[in-house]
Amino acid sequence: MEPAPKLNFNNGVRMDQVGFGTYKVPAPDAADLVTLALGTGYRHIDTAALYGNEEGVGEAVRDFIADENVNRNEIFLTSKVWNTDQGYDSTLRAFDATMARLGLDTLDLYLIHWPCPERGLFIDTYRALEELYRSGRVRAIGVSNFLPDHLQQLMDATDVVPAVNQVELHPWLQQRPLTKLHQELGIRTVAWSPLGRGAVLADPVISSIAADLGVSPARVILRWHMEQGNIAIPKASSAERIAENLDVFSFELTPEQQTAITGLDRNQRSGSHPDKVN
């Protein structure tokens, strides 16, 4: 299957518009599942220190590069510094630990996982990401779960504009004020839980559009993300679903279908609120 189109970051780095998410992929399963995703055509993998699967993700990436004669720069890998490692020196140590687990020399994108405003450390943490960026150990840096006021505080105090803000986003939580701010600031929106952890698949409007188009509800939702300009990182555990989630570039939604999906927005989170995680 053809890889997804690539979108440019504000620093010229390019990321596939569909990636493979690995939250809750058990460590023993990670190497095989990521290998399956890479073999299907994914060239963008999302993990994090929290997920406990960086060893398997790294093994899959390294083996795919060796076995398939693929260059390292053809695979885009994201990881994230966890909340308990926030702070300048601790973030640098956390990055070294992530790279040791991945078994790689460079990372394509490193993110602050949650702002954790009560810790008061996300600016120091981001300064460590800036150091990693300046030293060439990461190709791009960014944030995750940042709200507008977090972004403003960060950009007032630091130098490198985040390449992305990775946030929960799906038809029931469209985050329109935040995505508008992203566009104004030149920050890419990466949608985590793009399927609402599976819940949105059962929405009757999605099901009806899927029936009209003769595709699955997941492909409708992910096509919607593509047409919104989002980068989506669905997680799946079967070859069929992994392939299905990447096959979202052979059809389009009609304006009426787009409008119907826009109408599903109801500010409903499947995950935690950024102000509640510390």
Ligand SMILES: NC(=O)C1=CN([C@@H]2O[C@H](COP(=O)(O)OP(=O)(O)OC[C@H]3O[C@@H](n4cnc5c(N)ncnc54)[C@H](OP(=O)(O)O)[C@@H]3O)[C@@H](O)[C@H]2O)C=CC1
């Ligand atoms: N930065 C952050 O704070 C966060 C980042 N993330 C990232 O976002 C990724 C995706 O989000 P996630 O929370 O996993 O949820 P998703 O919205 O990707 O949904 C995943 C769920 O949907 C099911 N599913 C996937 N594809 C299909 C399909 N084609 N048909 C039917 N069911 C399907 C999966 O089932 P099954 O696995 O059984 O196939 C799984 O239960 C994560 O893996 C992680 O990488 C997630 C949460 C927070």
Ligand SMILES: O=C(O)C(=O)[C@@H](O)[C@H](O)C(=O)CO
């Ligand atoms: O948001 C939640 O409640 C979750 O369990 C996840 O978002 C988790 O906190 C996480 O950050 C996964 O990347």
